[in-house]
Amino acid sequence: MKKWTGGVLIIGLTCILLVSYYSFIQKQPQKQSSYEFFHPNQQITSKSQNSTTTRPHLVNVDGLDYLFNSTHMPKEEEAKPLLAWGQMRLLLSRSDSLPETAQGIKEAAIAWKELKSKIDETRASKFDHNKVEKNCSFSVSAVNGSVLFPSNDTVILGIPCGLIEDSSITLIAIPDGNQDGFQIEFVGLEGKDPPVILHYNVVLPGDNFTKEPVIIQNTWTYEFGWGKDERCPNHGSTNNVKVDGLVKCNKQLTRSSTDEKSNASNVNDHNHMSSNFPFSDGSLFTATIWAGEEGFYATVNGRHETSFAYREKLEPWLVSGVRVKGGLHIISALATGLPVSEDVDMVMDVEDLKAPLIPKTSKRLLLLIGVFSSGNNFKRRMALRRSWMQYEAVRSGVVAVRFFIGLHKNKQVNFELWREAQAYQDIQLMPFVDYYSLLTLKTIAICIMGTKILPAKYVMKTDDDAFVRVDEILASLKTKTSDGLLYGLVSLDSKPQRDKDNKWYISTEEWPNDSYPPWAHSPGYVISRDIAKFIVRGHQERNLKLFKLEDVAVGIWIKQFKKQIRQVQYINDDRFCNSGCEPNYILAHYQNPRMILCLWEKMQKEHKPDCCD
Numbered sequence: 001m002k003k004w005t006g007g008v009l010i011i012g013l014t015c016i017l018l019v020s021y022y023s024f025i026q027k028q029p030q031k032q033s034s035y036e037f038f039h040p041n042q043q044i045t046s047k048s049q050n051s052t053t054t055r056p057h058l059v060n061v062d063g064l065d066y067l068f069n070s071t072h073m074p075k076e077e078e079a080k081p082l083l084a085w086g087q088m089r090l091l092l093s094r095s096d097s098l099p100e101t102a103q104g105i106k107e108a109a110i111a112w113k114e115l116k117s118k119i120d121e122t123r124a125s126k127f128d129h130n131k132v133e134k135n136c137s138f139s140v141s142a143v144n145g146s147v148l149f150p151s152n153d154t155v156i157l158g159i160p161c162g163l164i165e166d167s168s169i170t171l172i173a174i175p176d177g178n179q180d181g182f183q184i185e186f187v188g189l190e191g192k193d194p195p196v197i198l199h200y201n202v203v204l205p206g207d208n209f210t211k212e213p214v215i216i217q218n219t220w221t222y223e224f225g226w227g228k229d230e231r232c233p234n235h236g237s238t239n240n241v242k243v244d245g246l247v248k249c250n251k252q253l254t255r256s257s258t259d260e261k262s263n264a265s266n267v268n269d270h271n272h273m274s275s276n277f278p279f280s281d282g283s284l285f286t287a288t289i290w291a292g293e294e295g296f297y298a299t300v301n302g303r304h305e306t307s308f309a310y311r312e313k314l315e316p317w318l319v320s321g322v323r324v325k326g327g328l329h330i331i332s333a334l335a336t337g338l339p340v341s342e343d344v345d346m347v348m349d350v351e352d353l354k355a356p357l358i359p360k361t362s363k364r365l366l367l368l369i370g371v372f373s374s375g376n377n378f379k380r381r382m383a384l385r386r387s388w389m390q391y392e393a394v395r396s397g398v399v400a401v402r403f404f405i406g407l408h409k410n411k412q413v414n415f416e417l418w419r420e421a422q423a424y425q426d427i428q429l430m431p432f433v434d435y436y437s438l439l440t441l442k443t444i445a446i447c448i449m450g451t452k453i454l455p456a457k458y459v460m461k462t463d464d465d466a467f468v469r470v471d472e473i474l475a476s477l478k479t480k481t482s483d484g485l486l487y488g489l490v491s492l493d494s495k496p497q498r499d500k501d502n503k504w505y506i507s508t509e510e511w512p513n514d515s516y517p518p519w520a521h522s523p524g525y526v527i528s529r530d531i532a533k534f535i536v537r538g539h540q541e542r543n544l545k546l547f548k549l550e551d552v553a554v555g556i557w558i559k560q561f562k563k564q565i566r567q568v569q570y571i572n573d574d575r576f577c578n579s580g581c582e583p584n585y586i587l588a589h590y591q592n593p594r595m596i597l598c599l600w601e602k603m604q605k606e607h608k609p610d611c612c613d
């Protein structure tokens with residue numbers, strides 16, 4: 001079924017491209033907008049025109065019927081987290097959808113089914129919700145148990161609710177000398193053939209030094225098998241892209257190995273090499289693998305050795321177990337920094353943290369702030385609720401803040417998320433699983449919310465690791481136009497990344513032009529209501545193109561708005577700090593929950609936008 005859908009997608013896209021290409025040749029002398037490149041001969045402004053041949057068509061996606069079947073929807077108050085969801089069907093049925101849409105929807109249907117039955121079960125049996133499932137817990141460990149002698153594919157640690165940024169897994173172990181190495185794997189949830197989100201294969205030289213010791217990192221999925229492996233030492237590979245600012249491969253490891261190559265006959269060098277290689281037979285090691293912002297990185301005996309960027313669809317929140325194969329005697333295994341939700345019953349100040357009711361009769365909100373978050377980021381959301389969501393403008397209902405969260409693949413996470421949504425009334429769930437490549441759909445959901453559900457004069461997008469000075473944003477907006485506005489850290493002249501290894505790689509099929517129109521950086525930007533409306537309508541009518549970098553996508557749509565509706569004011573403000581915190585910030589990015597609370601405290605006590613570190 002999936003393959004079939006994929007085929008239809010590809011054929012659909014090919015047709016669109018062919019038609020586009022044809023018209024491109026015809027009209028070459030004229031300047032082409034990207035919009036025309038994909039949708040030739042079409043006038044958005046005249047609805048009556050019959051243009052179905054050039055618009056992306058609607059396809060049936062596995063799981064959509066289930067996700068949008070109203071007989072399965074909770075009723076009234078309980079259905080509040082599904083307000084935006086209810087209006088997203090068309091968006092998800094497009095033949096030109098984003099890459100992982102079909103999978104994200106199919107998996108969401110499964111997750112939703114499980115969540116629904118859990119909700120019903122709980123309703124029936126009242127307080128028994130903890131009985132069957134494992135709770136999310138901050139750490140799990142296995143010490144000296146029988147399970148610690150893995151002979152084959154043993155899952156040594158179950159990760160109850162996925163990994164988040166700063167989660168880590170530490171193994172204290174001894175390579176057992178009988179086999180030429182071992183593999184540590186972080187695996188996903190699916191039964192028989194779970195995806196391998198990180199494969200960490202340590203090859204040791206063997207008895208006769210017949211092999212070069214090497215660390216090989218990779219991923220595996222049932223559909224696509226192994227990915228491209230990344231070796232360490234990497235013999236002077238030019239790929240020195242860093243992950244979270246850490247080298248992919250420790251230089252010392254590389255140097256020793258290069259020496260070894262040119263001195264292959266010199267046996268002494270094996271010792272030299274072994275002393276630089278962090279693992280050796282019979283020697284105890286302590287290895288910690290961290291989940292960072294952009295990838296995993298490993299420290300062995302206190303030294304950073306390797307890092308590995310997350311791959312598409314293989315994100316840390318999916319990890320549900322640690323598996324070990326090969327010759328390794330494990331002394332202890334510990335996973336810590338894992339996501340935990342705060343038990344709503346134990347939170348004293350729920351009423352103060354709960355989103356204030358916006359009465360139906362009240363006129364338009366001044367500002368809706370949509371925050372991108374993901375299922376198991378419980379702690380980040382609580383930090384926001386206890387900090388900048390306490391600004392007077394938010395508490396009084398002039399500004400509304402809502403989290404936009406896709407479903408998780410883990411039952412327990414979804415259930416705790418559901419309880420959180422019911423308790424704080426500030427969560428909008430999305431009818432797809434939270435893959436990175438689907439973020440643009442959340443942007444559109446925020447626009448739907450800010451125009452159709454909680455109509456607002458301005459709509460803002462931010463992230464759950466950002467601190468937003470709501471009062472300052474409002475003060476700043478007072479002096480600005482309420483028509484055709486894009487306000488944030490605006491990039492006027494940027495180019496698509498054509499380097500395949502780059503996180504923001506865009507192919508020429510996805511974006512043919514050598515430059516992007518102006519756009520505002522993702523951690524925080526504000527658009528005016530007319531633009532939000534244009535975005536919603538454009539996607540309803542399938543006149544706007546989907547693009548996987550959500551912030552650039554908004555820029556692309558705004559360029560279209562400018563062409564068809566009216567002038568746009570791109571207002572740049574350097575106080576939107578894209579890459580951290582700077583004094584006098586209006587928005588600070590990459591702030592962990594502790595820093596978020598610290599920034600708030602500084603704001604309260606010193607009334608100064610100073611940074612915390």
Ligand SMILES: *[C@@H]1O[C@H](CO)[C@@H](O)[C@H](O)[C@H]1NC(C)=O
Nearest residue numbers: 031032033034035513514515
């Ligand atoms: C491509 O970029 C140039 C500026 O570099 C711009 O003038 C032109 O309109 C763009 N074309 C498209 C299709 O966006």
Ligand SMILES: *[C@@H]1O[C@H](CO)[C@@H](O)[C@H](O)[C@H]1NC(C)=O
Nearest residue numbers: 047048049050051052053054
């Ligand atoms: C629109 O296009 C469809 C299919 O190409 C065609 O069947 C229909 O008659 C057209 N409608 C109008 C109003 O032109």
Ligand SMILES: *[C@@H]1O[C@H](CO)[C@@H](O)[C@H](O)[C@H]1NC(C)=O
Nearest residue numbers: 064065066068069070071072
């Ligand atoms: C919705 O669900 C009900 C009950 O599961 C089923 O009978 C009905 O056919 C479904 N409707 C659609 C449109 O799929």
Ligand SMILES: *[C@@H]1O[C@H](CO)[C@@H](O)[C@H](O)[C@H]1NC(C)=O
Nearest residue numbers: 130131132133134135136343
């Ligand atoms: C889950 O947490 C609750 C308290 O929040 C506790 O009573 C229960 O025993 C826990 N269940 C498990 C399986 O740890």
Ligand SMILES: *[C@@H]1O[C@H](CO)[C@@H](O)[C@H](O)[C@H]1NC(C)=O
Nearest residue numbers: 143144145146148149330331
């Ligand atoms: C670990 O297990 C072994 C054998 O099962 C036992 O001899 C040893 O005492 C245990 N060590 C600890 C610290 O429990």
Ligand SMILES: *[C@@H]1O[C@H](CO)[C@@H](O)[C@H](O)[C@H]1NC(C)=O
Nearest residue numbers: 150151152153154325326327
């Ligand atoms: C591991 O499993 C494979 C396949 O099930 C089997 O062939 C192999 O002998 C097993 N190895 C050990 C050490 O149990």
Ligand SMILES: *[C@@H]1O[C@H](CO)[C@@H](O)[C@H](O)[C@H]1NC(C)=O
Nearest residue numbers: 180205206207208209210211
């Ligand atoms: C190592 O060398 C010994 C003797 O030279 C040989 O019997 C053995 O097969 C070798 N082992 C490997 C793994 O090559």
Ligand SMILES: *[C@@H]1O[C@H](CO)[C@@H](O)[C@H](O)[C@H]1NC(C)=O
Nearest residue numbers: 258259260262263266268269
């Ligand atoms: C090879 O080994 C010799 C002595 O063991 C050393 O002096 C030399 O630097 C090595 N070659 C390289 C390229 O490192």
